[in-house]
Amino acid sequence: MNDSSLLSPDALPSGFRFAAVKAGIKPSGKPDFAVAVADQPASAAAMFTSNRVVAAPIIIGRRHLERSAGHVRVVAVNAGNANCATGHAGLEACQQICAAAAEIFHCEPHEVFPSSTGIIGVPLPAEKPIAVLPQIAASLSATPEHFLQFARAIMTTDTKPKVAHASLNVDGKTVRIAGVCKGAGMIHPQLVPHATMLVYLFTDAAIQPSDLNTLLQQSVEVSFNRISIDGDTSTNDTVLLLASGASGAQIDHANASFAAALAEVCTSLARQIVDDGEGVTHVVELQIEGAANDCDALIIAKAIAHSPLVKTAWAGSDPNWGRLMAAAGYSGAEIDPERISIWFGEQQICESGGRVTGFDEAAAHSYLKQREFTVRMHLGVGNGQCRFWTTDLTAEYVHINADYST
Structure with missing residues (x-):
């Protein structure tokens, strides 16, 4: 399912909370800073752009996933500024945001996963998202509306938020998958394990990071790596999959039902990106x-x-x-x-x-x-x-x- 108006409370995976606010990065004054917080460290798998010019949050995100052995507590996404081609100052801005988020949410800085989207080559004013972190913390919630706030805040030239979800039964337990993404131009993802399109996927299944990596790669190959709007591969493309384990259902990479459900969500999001392409009429x-x-x-x-x-x-x-x-x-x-x-x-x-x-x-x-x-x-x-x-x-x-x- 991909109609955000039909998103119900029982569609969201348990173990995650969401919020979004106006940090003043977008010239439009619209919400531009979104955060997802896992109640406990979530297993994580990510794929990034194959462009050899990469944004600061991708460099930092890779380091953090390696240091945390594939676990994430906080996802912090700003829109309106890609924080790419910004040199050492860009890396420093990203690290400052992660450190401030870690302090607010009581975790380690390397458990914070950063992302950025927007114009390339402009310094990111780290003080702006840092200043609104207390507001984010106070407004976190697990409701569909907060999930949609997250979806709207990460938009740039998108005309609408993009969400999808699926559920399945595993050993008598209900497992939920929900995803959100942004992307309308600079879309020709060539994602590799280790694209501007940002995708965040959440599940309440219990999955080890290594199995999560396998499942993510399989789903991305038939979805996000099968779309193109303009043939340009972004410097910031990212797909992140988090598993909270809150459902209690144990899943490994060989679970065909979960793999099919994940591929369904990814394909829905990928097609929504194409449908919302810049200037698209067909x-x-x-x-x-x-x-x-x-x-x-x-x-x-x-x-x-x-x-x-x-x-x-x-x-x-x-x-x-x-x-x-x-x-x-x-x-x-x-x-x-x-x-x-x-x-x-x-x-x-x-x-x-x-x-x-x-x-x-x-x-x-x-x-x-x-x-x-x-x-x-x-x-x-x-x-x-x-x-x-x-x-x-x-x-x-x-x-x-x-x-x-x-």
């Missing part, structure tokens, strides 16, 4: 089939998803399928052009590398006018496949990002 599910292998299928999906010519054709609902062929051809994946077939929804457009007999351009144009549609390509060279979600590229996207820093 959301596209690419179904690549018949590739030499799954890796080649993904390579072709990304080539199509990142092609300005393809994306602008989608913006105009133009059934220019030749651009799909061209993108597959230069992707570097193994192809045989004479074996390629393409469908827009149920309508076949291309067969054996050429336009189908009786191609109905008007019908194809009409189909592509829908906000959401499917493009399926069968390569005919193997069994490789993947699903990938992407968007069109509009003038509104250009306007948003041309004026972003001013």
Whole structure:
């Protein structure tokens, strides 16, 4: 489920409390500092951007997870400033915030996990979030409204909060998973174990950090690593999964039911990010089939998803399928052009590398006018496949990002 208006009290995992306030970082004056607190040290697993330019909170977050042996008490997220390309001062600001949060919430600084999102290259005024920490502490709660406050406070160019949740039964105990994320632009996560998209996942299952890492990597691979809005990989991308253990249900990495539920939540959040993309008027599910292998299928999906010519054709609902062929051809994946077939929804457009007999351009144009549609390509060279979600590229996207820093 992903409709925040339907979030009920029993949807949230036990063992966590949430709050968000205005720290004065966003020029808009909207809430911009969010905190999640685990009642007890929670098992943690995280994945970060593969961009070699990384923000200060990623450097500090990695250190803290290593020092705490994969345990977190506090998640502290500021929006409006990425704290990236800020040098030693950025690291110092991040450490100051973690130390102040640790004092307020009675834990060690390395049990605080920091995150930032916003403009790159601007010093983070650490004194602002530090000043509102007492207000955060006084307003913490485990209610759905506080969870949604957290979701809203981490937004930048997002137009709406993004949440998802699932539950399952494990040995007679109810286990809950809930996630929140932000992201609308600079979205092409390439997350690695050790993306601007921020994702926070919470569960009340009891899971060891090593098992949590395995489960997170599996879920991310089929969700957040399968989306792209503009092809840019952020310096701040982060996915964090915390397990409080408050349900008493013991789970390891081999639990298929939990893995499926976690993947469901992650996929919902990933698709919400795409749907809320900057200037987006079309959301596209690419179904690549018949590739030499799954890796080649993904390579072709990304080539199509990142092609300005393809994306602008989608913006105009133009059934220019030749651009799909061209993108597959230069992707570097193994192809045989004479074996390629393409469908827009149920309508076949291309067969054996050429336009189908009786191609109905008007019908194809009409189909592509829908906000959401499917493009399926069968390569005919193997069994490789993947699903990938992407968007069109509009003038509104250009306007948003041309004026972003001013």
